[in-house]
Amino acid sequence: MSDDSSSALLTDHYELTMLQGALHSGAAPRRSVFEMFARRLPEGRRYGIVSGTGRFLDLLERFRFGTGELDFLSDNGVVDDRTLAWLADYRFSGNVWGYGEGEAYFPGSPILVVEGTFAEAVILETLALSVYNHDSAIASAASRMSAAAGDRPLIEMGSRRTHERSAVAAARAAYVGGFATSSNLEAGRTHGVPTGGTAAHAFTLLHDSERHAFKAQLESMGTGTTLLVDTFDVERAVATAVELAGPELGAVRIDSGDLGATASRVRAQLDALGATGTRIVVTGDLDEYSILALAVAPVDGYGVGTSLVTGSGAPTVSLVYKLVARARGLEPDAPLEPVAKRSVGKPSRGGRKWASRRLDDKGTAVAEEVFPHDPSSGVGLRPLLRPLVSEGVVVGQESVHDARERHRATVAELPEQALRMSRGEAALPTVFH
Amino acid sequence: MSDDSSSALLTDHYELTMLQGALHSGAAPRRSVFEMFARRLPEGRRYGIVSGTGRFLDLLERFRFGTGELDFLSDNGVVDDRTLAWLADYRFSGNVWGYGEGEAYFPGSPILVVEGTFAEAVILETLALSVYNHDSAIASAASRMSAAAGDRPLIEMGSRRTHERSAVAAARAAYVGGFATSSNLEAGRTHGVPTGGTAAHAFTLLHDSERHAFKAQLESMGTGTTLLVDTFDVERAVATAVELAGPELGAVRIDSGDLGATASRVRAQLDALGATGTRIVVTGDLDEYSILALAVAPVDGYGVGTSLVTGSGAPTVSLVYKLVARARGLEPDAPLEPVAKRSVGKPSRGGRKWASRRLDDKGTAVAEEVFPHDPSSGVGLRPLLRPLVSEGVVVGQESVHDARERHRATVAELPEQALRMSRGEAALPTVFH
Incomplete structure (x- = not known):
């Protein structure tokens, strides 16, 4: 604005x-x-x-x-x-x-x-x-998260957890503190923060099947997109995703469950399907401690919301x-x-x-x-x-x-x-x- | 705005x-x-x-x-x-x-x-x-503070501890949750929240003496104003305040130390000086728990900042x-x-x-x-x-x-x-x- x-x-x-x-x-x-x-x-x-x-x-x-x-x-x-x-x-x-x-x-x-x-x-x-x-x-919380994440990119996605204008400033401060991108469009316009995002569970639920939803997203946004795979059953969703997108699928996102264990299973499944370049993004109540705990998991990026915009305590x-x-x-x-x-x-x-x-x-x-x-x-x-x-x-x-x-x-x-x-x-x- | x-x-x-x-x-x-x-x-x-x-x-x-x-x-x-x-x-x-x-x-x-x-x-x-x-x-935090304060008025003064626009919304939500007034002027303009405030320690420090500062404030704002009495020595400040304002002095504010014990001493001093109607307002890192703990102290109003605008945890x-x-x-x-x-x-x-x-x-x-x-x-x-x-x-x-x-x-x-x-x-x- x-x-x-x-x-x-x-x-x-x-x-x-x-x-x-x-x-x-x-x-x-x-x-x-x-x-x-x-x-x-x-x-x-x-x-x-x-x-x-x-x-x-x-x-x-x-x-x-x-x-x-x-x-x-x-x-x-x-x-x-x-x-x-x-x-x-x-x-x-x-x-x-x-x-x-x-x-x-x-x-x-x-x-x-x-x-x-x-x-x-x-x-x-x-x-x-x-x-x-x-x-x-x-920025202070973001800096610690950046240190915990090392070279893996951090995505700021906490707009919904804070006042609508704080959200814009938070996206900016997170970028200063080392985050790579934000979900917040106004932060893109006002401050030049790179923005990103693809789809939520509602998009899958809207369609008659997960397959319909994935197909629509891939056709509309290209195979480089990120598919959200935990609406129903992760293993089936990953199989459907690679079947539809081929091994060029950009990324999958996991938003629930034991993120480390799920990421390991998904990595193995993706690799077995030949999608060795498909990245795994995890989201869901992450903070600097859980990011650090995921350092050994095959994760390619972290989305952080609540803990970022509330300064992690x-x-x-x-x-x-x-x-x-x-x-x-x-x-x-x-x-x-x-x-x-x-x-x-x-x-x-x-x-x-x-x-x-x-x-x-x-x-x-x-x-x-x-x-x-x-x-x-x-x-x-x-x-x-x-x-x-x-x-x-x-x-x-x-x-x-x-x-x-x-x-x-x-x-x-x-x-x-x-x-x-x-x-x-x-x-x-x-x-x- | x-x-x-x-x-x-x-x-x-x-x-x-x-x-x-x-x-x-x-x-x-x-x-x-x-x-x-x-x-x-x-x-x-x-x-x-x-x-x-x-x-x-x-x-x-x-x-x-x-x-x-x-x-x-x-x-x-x-x-x-x-x-x-x-x-x-x-x-x-x-x-x-x-x-x-x-x-x-x-x-x-x-x-x-x-x-x-x-x-x-x-x-x-x-x-x-x-x-x-x-x-x-x-509003949820404000509601608990209102319950703790009972009939004593609560003053919202947390603008400086949160994003400048959240501050306006916080003043509004606090008012919904039972607060009486806010320090935030934009909340007054945009939402009709009653605003108030008088002076900070800087006002006292600016002048050559506390007496000069109090005199200026009383002349400018009237004897109904609230004088901040803890910049140097509370007892001396209260004596000066009543000497200058007379027993019609509106209120004194205490912002540091043991608020309950200080309020008791100040009440006794004010009463002894005949200022039985002068109110005592306390501020300084209050939350619903410390407000409740002050229920037995002779306090007439509470100012709440940080804990309010951060939702008290x-x-x-x-x-x-x-x-x-x-x-x-x-x-x-x-x-x-x-x-x-x-x-x-x-x-x-x-x-x-x-x-x-x-x-x-x-x-x-x-x-x-x-x-x-x-x-x-x-x-x-x-x-x-x-x-x-x-x-x-x-x-x-x-x-x-x-x-x-x-x-x-x-x-x-x-x-x-x-x-x-x-x-x-x-x-x-x-x-x-």
């Missing part, structure tokens, strides 16, 4: 009342720095993957209060007239730096740094968190967006000073930060290093923050293919234990200088 | 290739019945709440293949020209019945019944499941959309016959169904009864399916307020044990006649 509508009301009520309060107190123009980070990784995870950057930048450009938005705020008394007037002119004019999309992150990594006036930066909080919390949860990744520094005075060049709340159990670390990944002499990541100043390019330090928005202008937009490639590279750099499926601690320590 | 864009590509690729295959085989016009149901409730849950009906009907009216959609499908070779021509004219012309939004459901409840040609009904699968699986997960509710009957022949009046796959572990129950809730003579629900024919209005049977779409025309749209009222009524009818928070089995048996 080509969506050029305003994103401005995808925002918590209190962002705008804070704005009103700050306009009243006169503190609204104070130069401020907000940072997005996670206090911890989801339970048992060894790394996370940043995703959502491209979508956030797009939504930021559409963060505008037009007549429709202002009328709603006015009619419902959300904010006063002075605030409405300020919002009518709103354009973010500050700077944003962020981890590249697809990059790994660890507890405390400053994934996004937003610098501007308090007023212009605070009201982006909800939108930024929504996008990154969702997309990073999906971590549907959100607890990113927060915190004020870490603000100017001492109202002048644009007033010096920044760190601020931090002292709420029990939720401490924050004040001050603007820079982050680099430390690599050993073999190029393996050994630490996430966070500095209170730009460390420039020290030896063995790979800087992680890149400019995303410069004085209000988006400068860091990339293609989803670039993000996917960054994911591949960053994972290759992680120490081996980071990719273990078992529950563990963060694979790299975060060192605050 | 007033969104009148097409919803047609929020769909799995295979729905359209199945359509192509059915057009090829000639089976596309066969009259068919699809049903949406859950094989089971999420682990440990005693009932589920249907939500998404209103959104689905809205999206159904926008399920149209315009130039943009057709160009994408054509350019990417998703389907052939004949299928593209069919899609260009697509208008759903069949009938839909469904459980009223806000209604309780149980394993096997036929929540949605879609009758039409195979072609027109099959391609709605993904969209229908996305909407109902998401919204019902949220069940972010999706496993609804499926299955072909259960199709006509023997192609004629519009050909008799329907039941169909069902026999996949291992995923059996389906063939045949069109009608459902009623059986009530005892005190009006308490005792069973979910599912019939292979319309049982009319038997004594003690409350019919559950209502017409939603009649010959392609939406006839069942209601307001979110009606759905909220239905939720209240249906929960009041459930047996007491249904509302226990402990893990359990479905509170009503589903009886298939």
